[in-house]
Amino acid sequence: MPTYSNKDCVRFVRDMQEIGLKVEHYKGGHQYEGPSVFVSDVNDVITNTRVKCLFDQQGHKFIVYPVSPDCGTNQKIKEVSVDQDILDIVNYEDEELEKLGDKELEEF
Numbered sequence: 001m002p003t004y005s006n007k008d009c010v011r012f013v014r015d016m017q018e019i020g021l022k023v024e025h026y027k028g029g030h031q032y033e034g035p036s037v038f039v040s041d042v043n044d045v046i047t048n049t050r051v052k053c054l055f056d057q058q059g060h061k062f063i064v065y066p067v068s069p070d071c072g073t074n075q076k077i078k079e080v081s082v083d084q085d086i087l088d089i090v091n092y093e094d095e096e097l098e099k100l101g102d103k104e105l106e107e108f
Contacts (some may be wrong), residue, residue: 006069
């Protein structure tokens with residue numbers, strides 16, 4: 001599995017690992033290649049990440065993945081991993097958002 005460095009893909013991988021979902025590399029729909037998870041209910045993913053996602057139905061399950069693709073590097077790695085520098089940036093951004101509180105966030 002590759003190492004991802006796209007900020008949205010790193011955040012997606014981290015968020016999915018935090019809720020215990022297995023992240024897999026997906027190459028498929030909409031010219032997409034990058035991290036994904038298989039779930040029975042898309043809301044399990046959508047409610048646990050701020051990353052904008054797409055999904056495809058495959059049988060009775062759904063494959064959910066970020067809108068932003070990331071082909072990844074280091075194809076010889078067996079498991080999905082993330083670029084630590086990007087992960088640090090993502091974690092810092094999350095901490096800053098938590099400090100703001102809901103009052104200062106704008107809806108678009």
